[in-house]
Amino acid sequence: MSEVTQSVNNLINQLGKLPGIGKKTAERLAYHLLHQSKAEALALAEAIREVKENVRYCSVCYNLAEGHLCAICSDPQRDRSTICVVEQPRDLMSLEQTGIYRGCYHVLLGRISPLEGVNPGDLTIDALVHRVREGQVKEVIMATNPTTEGDGTALYVSNLLAELPVRLTRLARGITSGSVLEYANKEMLSDALSGRQTF
């Protein structure tokens, strides 16, 4: 395209590589950045640079961290005897936003997926087994996604931990608050029935 400058084209291409950002959206974002003040636009560039330079994985739980330990593992208020196992840091973030969990986490950094070539050895399962084997842990809550692959990963991990003296649980399944029974699917209703709770 001769009609825009090389820098603008380059920016549109770079923005278009982001997930869910197509050509038209990339163009709109690029023009927005062009119209913004220099300081505002450079704040975004700087934020990207800082994240790539400062953020690494926590050496204990593989959550995102800026130092050796993440904010949760370095918080003395958190209960170290409970570990919640999630697939990704963003799952951890969603759970944290509920504000009701006070234990620690373990981030697998993925789920077992033979079709995508992700094997158990590619995840941080060994580190989890090591943490549990150290003895301080009383409960491991499996909080992988409720998908075939997430469930499979949870099953694999709980089989590995079954021989250790630790309580294994998983997130409750059932109907979602605010939903309508009429539109609930079969799986949701059968989960809700088989996991029914006493008043």
Place this chain on the structure above:
Amino acid sequence: MSEVTQSVNNLINQLGKLPGIGKKTAERLAYHLLHQSKAEALALAEAIREVKENVRYCSVCYNLAEGHLCAICSDPQRDRSTICVVEQPRDLMSLEQTGIYRGCYHVLLGRISPLEGVNPGDLTIDALVHRVREGQVKEVIMATNPTTEGDGTALYVSNLLAELPVRLTRLARGITSGSVLEYANKEMLSDALSGRQTF
């Protein structure tokens, strides 16, 4: 939020300032950038920096440019006797993508909008009148948006140019190729009827 690092939070905030990017999307984009290689993520940061440092407005037509003149004004192949007047550089880009226009442009950098406090003096109308007054221009095509404000701006500009020896035209209006008459609205059909063309 204590659960993510400060750099990640900052990146999410910066991404959330982009138009059409809400909190959830900003989080997804931030995690995408975290998972990318350092080189890929920094390419985006660098692209933003370059755009803000290199891109300015063309001194003739106010299109985006990396030097004194934009790619179109510095192209000797373009017909300097025809000027197409658009609101924004992105409109120019859309017209260029058709590949059928070989004249030059004039970017107003907005449209007259008393409600938003945009007056004729805030646009590049004076520079356009100056260009036309120089005498080389034979035709001015008004290509502002077909909205109340775009039409108003076109009317204002053409009144200013009416006394000069130049042909004033505007983009054709009518039904859109590939549309269905049944669903066409009143304005579209009345434009199509009043502007009907001979076979």
